[in-house]
Amino acid sequence: MLDLEKVISAFQEAGFRLTPQRRAILDYLASSDVHPNAQQIFQAVKKTHPDISLATIYNTLGTLVQLGHLKMLELEPDNRYETNFTQHINLICTICGNIQDLEGDFTISPAEVLHQLGFQVQDSRLEYYGVCPDCQARSKEKPPGSSDSGAPGT
Numbered sequence: 001m002l003d004l005e006k007v008i009s010a011f012q013e014a015g016f017r018l019t020p021q022r023r024a025i026l027d028y029l030a031s032s033d034v035h036p037n038a039q040q041i042f043q044a045v046k047k048t049h050p051d052i053s054l055a056t057i058y059n060t061l062g063t064l065v066q067l068g069h070l071k072m073l074e075l076e077p078d079n080r081y082e083t084n085f086t087q088h089i090n091l092i093c094t095i096c097g098n099i100q101d102l103e104g105d106f107t108i109s110p111a112e113v114l115h116q117l118g119f120q121v122q123d124s125r126l127e128y129y130g131v132c133p134d135c136q137a138r139s140k141e142k143p144p145g146s147s148d149s150g151a152p153g154t
Helices: 004-013 020-031 038-046 054-066 110-117 133-141
Strands: 071-073 080-082 088-093 099-103 126-130
Touching: 004 020, 004 054, 020 038, 020 054, 038 054, 054 071, 054 080, 080 099
Parallel strands: 088 126
Antiparallel strands: 071 080, 088 099
16 A cells, blocks of 8 residues: 555655645645556545646656556556556446456566576566446346346347
């Protein structure tokens, strides 16, 4: 998870001002265990900082990624962000888009890859796509023949 004090120090050491808006973004990321997109962060931070711009969100996220304190998950339709740098699998629901972390060491270690293949790993990401329990339950609740669009037969 995000070590707030460490990130603030790194931010300031890199020469960036810690504005109230940037601090609010950091606070949101430190207190959240979801994998938000920029728009979700914008909507959450806007509640306490109505003057914040979406550009500030994107610039701050980019800086955090560049400083190595945030991971960007390039997903469709929106990039998502995470603060979990431990070995884990991202479980991505193909219906609602929610992402959960499954903790554990599921991969071969970068040291072993280097030893076996001479390939120097810089980063890794493991993703499983499927349907989360909430969406499974919702699909069981629907009457036969119903659809999400509300139009019959679609």
